[in-house]
Amino acid sequence: MKKAAIALVLVLAAVGLAACGSSSSSDSSESTATEQTESSGASGGEAEGKSAGSASAVSFEADPSGGLAYTSDKATAKAGKVTVDFTNPQPLMHDVAIEDSSGKTIAQTDTVAEGSDSTTADLKPGTYTFFCTVPGHREAGMEGTLTVK
Numbered sequence: 001m002k003k004a005a006i007a008l009v010l011v012l013a014a015v016g017l018a019a020c021g022s023s024s025s026s027d028s029s030e031s032t033a034t035e036q037t038e039s040s041g042a043s044g045g046e047a048e049g050k051s052a053g054s055a056s057a058v059s060f061e062a063d064p065s066g067g068l069a070y071t072s073d074k075a076t077a078k079a080g081k082v083t084v085d086f087t088n089p090q091p092l093m094h095d096v097a098i099e100d101s102s103g104k105t106i107a108q109t110d111t112v113a114e115g116s117d118s119t120t121a122d123l124k125p126g127t128y129t130f131f132c133t134v135p136g137h138r139e140a141g142m143e144g145t146l147t148v149k
Contacts, residue, residue: 056077056078056080056081056082056083057077057082057083057084057085058075058076058077058082058083058084058085058146059085059086059087060072060075060084060085060086060087060096060130061086061087061088061089062086062087062088062089062090062092062094062132062142063090064089064090066090066092068132068137068140068141068142069141069142070096070130070132070142070144072144073143073144073145074144074145074146074147075130075144075145075146075147076146076147076148076149077123077146077147077148077149078148078149079123079124079125079148079149080122080123081120081121081122082120082121082122082123082148083118083119083120084096084098084107084109084118084119084120084121085116085118086109086112086116086117086118087115087116088112088113088114088115088116089114090113090114091113091114092113093111093112093113093134094111094112094113094132094134094137094142095108095109095110095111095112095117095132095133095134096108096109096130096131096132097109097130097131097132097133098121098123098128098129098130098146099128099129099130099131100126100128101126101127101128106121106123106128107119107120107121108133111133111134123146123148124148125148125149126147126148127145127146127147127148128145128146128147128148129143129144129145129146130143130144130145130146131143131144
């Protein structure tokens with residue numbers, strides 16, 4: 001009876017991990033996120049975007065293949081009022097939150113599945129962390145670094 005219970009727990013754990021669908025591909029960790037700027041000189045894996053005056057936007061997207069990752073683990077933005085755009089093509093719920101170096105969340109989109117959401121934040125120059133707030137997703141690697149210049 002005890003062996004059967006242990007076997008059941010192991011099977012359930014394996015199914016749970018498989019359902020998370022984490023990708024071990026190095027592509028997601030080597031790609032860089034998108035800062036949207038007026039200049040279109042971004043290259044080397046950084047996505048391009050747009051800005052209007054002192055406002056800028058940065059875009060994040062959940063991995064379309066279903067992994068617990070964003071399409072990039074690095075992003076840059078200009079200091080000031082920044083629009084944070086998040087797209088999630090997955091049926092699994094995700095969001096994007098930004099925290100400062102003290103761990104305080106300063107911006108967060110709604111949690112969405114197969115949809116998108118936006119929020120704004122007033123960002124000062126520095127390094128921030130972006131991550132998914134759904135329990136277990138950040139721990140599985142759904143996070144990255146946002147550099148504000």
